[in-house]
Amino acid sequence: MGNVFFGFIVFFGLVILITGIFTVKQQSAAVIERFGKFLSIRNSGLQFKIPIFDKIAGRINLRIQQLDVIVETKTKDDVFVRLKISVQFQVIREKVYDAFYRLQNPQDQITAYVFDVVRAEVPKMRLDDVFERKDDIAIAVKSELNDAMSDYGYDIIKTLVTDIDPDIQVKEAMNRINASEREKVAAEYEAEAERIKIVAKARAEAESKRLQGQGIADQRREIARGLEESVDVLNNVGINSQEASALIVVTQHYDTLQSIGEETNTNLILLPNSPQAGSDMLNNxxxxxxxxxxxxxxxxxxxxxxxIEPKKKNKPEKPRNENRDDFLDYGDDEYVS
Incomplete structure (x- = not known):
């Protein structure tokens, strides 16, 4: 009988010992009550309480937590918009008692303050300003929450406006406006590029015409010099200027016919043309x-x-037109003004 009683005492002691020992995880705290009254706050590690008399009323998470709140409100230009506010908060280690006993549901409390601040700030702004000044909204929410939640043992680490979602029709209109603006800019750049190409092409054509004209002028100058030399050579062998000119024209005529004959793919037809055309031209x-x-x-x-005596005057020099780069020949007769 004594052994049974001793065994019961030992078993009861072990149960009491086991139920009296507990652990608290890192970055958390345990609230201990005795007969329903707050006793102490236990931090991380191995802890002991008196069984039956003491109990763990609750555990508090001391890590940084995040609460996402979606608020729908209206802007100053009467556009309904949904904002997603992310609130990062943490229980102050020195105020675990206030965080556990003073607020029944801290998430609901934070959500209420977020709604209040956002619906007070956003209606003062236009839709474009909401996108541009979202940091101002986040700062206003953080300031209001810090003032309100610090008394309850909560520290607001940071607030972020993570999403701004206007009405679907408003987004489509904004996309159309953005697309139109980009098309306008693209059209301006394309027009400027086309203008540059036209100017460059015009300059190139002008330079080409200038060089072409200079080439033609040089060609005519050399032809005139060649003709002059040919006439001088023919005069030296007893052929007068008129016969020399006729001979040169006939020679050029046959050179032209030869050039045409060398071109196999040419569509040029020289009319009238006959074997005696050269001699007829020379005779004429x-x-x-x-x-x-x-x-x-x-x-x-x-x-x-x-x-009537003929007037004799000195033969003037052959005038030269500098612009045309050619010569004006007055023949061998005397020049009378």
Whole structure:
């Protein structure tokens, strides 16, 4: 009988010992009550309480927590918008008693203050200002929450406006406005690029025309010099200037025909054309020169019969047009003004 009683005492002692020992996790605290009255706050580690008399009333998380609050309100320009406010808060270690006993539900309390501040600040702003000044909203929420929640043992670490969601129709309108602005800027850049290309093309064409004109002028100058040298050579062998000019024209005519014949893909047709075209051209030119000389001689005889002496003046230099880079030839006759 004694052994049974002793065993019961030992078993009862073990139960009491086991139920009296407990642990508290890191970054947390345990609130101990005795007969329903606050006794103490136990921090992390191995702890002991008196069984039956003491009990753990609750445990407080001392880590930083986050509460997301979604608030729907209206802006100054009558646009309904939903804001997501993220509140990061923490229980103050020295005020665990206030955090545990003074607030029944701290999340609801924080949510109420967030609603109050956001619905007081956002209606003062236009929709664009809400996006631009979201940090101002977050600072106002944090300031209000710190003033209110510090008395209850809570420290507001940070508040963030993590999302701004206007009405779907408003977002579509904003997207259209943004797209139109970007299209406008793109059109301006495209127009500027087109203008630059047109100016560059015009400058290139102007430079090309200038060089082309300079080339043509140089070509005409060299042709004129060649003709002059050819006439001088023919004069040295007894051919007068008129016959030399006719011969040069005929030679150029045959050179042209040869150039046309060398081009196999050309569509050029020279009309009229015949084997005797060159000789006919030479005969016609010589006949015209002879007729011109006869008319000149007849006019000279008529003037002499009337007693009119021909005026003699010095032959002027052949004028040169600097702009056209060519020569004006007045022939071998005397120049009378």
């Amino acid at each position: 030119m010589i006949a015209s020169f002879v007729a011109s000389n006869r008319i000149g001689e007849e006019m000279k005889k008529q003037n002499e019969a009337r007693g």
